Amino acid sequence: MSSRRSRGGVSEEEINELISRLQTLLPSARRRGGSQASTTKLLKETCSYIKSLHREVDDLSDRLSDLMATMDHNSPGAEIIRSLLR
Amino acid sequence: MISLGGGDGGGGSSSSSSSASRKSSSRAKATQTKWRTGTQQKIYGRRLLDALRATGGAPQPRAVKAAADSALALTARGQTRWSRAILLSTCRRRVLVKAGGKIRRRHHRRPAKAAALEPAALKERKVKERLRVLGRLVPGCRKLPAPALLEETADYVAALEMQVKTMRALADALAAAQLSSASPPETERS
Secondary structure (H helix, E strand, O other): OOOOOEOOEOOHHHHHHHHHHHHHHOHHHHOOOOOOOOHHHHHHHHHHHHHHHHHHHHHHHHHHHHHHHHOOOOOHHHHHHHHHOO | OOOOOOOOOOOOOOOOOOHHHHHHHHHHHHHHHHHHOHHHHHHHHHHHHHHHHHOOOOOOHHHHHHHHHHHHHHHOOOOOHHHHHHHHHHHHHHHHHHHOOOOOOOOOOOOOOOOOOOHHHHHHHHHHHHHHHHHHHOOOOOOOOHHHHHHHHHHHHHHHHHHHHHHHHHHHHHHHHHHHHOOHHHHOOO
16 A cells, blocks of 8 residues: 655645545535535534434344345245346 | 336546646546446345345344445455455454454543634644544544545445445335235234
């Protein structure tokens, strides 16, 4: 792994570049106008977005485990799904 | 027709013109488009199904999440730090159980926030604080310097979005299949 370090520190430009790239991934980027946001706000939004995504994964895990528990393995439904994805 | 990979498939538009960021811009496009392609979703969908099937029929929610996460890390092909951290964490637990040891968490001492007189320094401290929180959220990235951390975050966020989309599609498909295949006496509840 090559480490890119110039002058022992990281230039603020690089960080701003990466943060603007991150911004395009966030859902707030799809809003129109006001594309400027301070670094701290963006980082905070990134943190809360990741947390909300984690929560969604947890909820979906709960849901999937419920569904799998009540699924009858002999039912045609399970077979259909498996065969569709083969 | 049930389709798990119904993504928008469009790549994100990253506009960077500076020459110094040529490497990162191409990688940005790769990151954004990689997780949004239908192929990745299909690959992940299959891996997810395999992992779920391997849990043995009636998994706990924790097991489902672990299966989903390790399937996601596999789909990332170990190219990112967070994916390697996830894959390692599943192995590490087994090793620890054998050794009988516990993971000891280093106590996070919050550094005293002295009053900074310059607004620039204060802002920089806040940014560092946010970066630290971010490093805790992304697996395996606690000690990364800022640029690497931000790159990992970008990839992780895109991957998580795909994970959520795929899991939701699977849950909807299962629910729909159960509704259609459930026999009437079972669904009637007095």
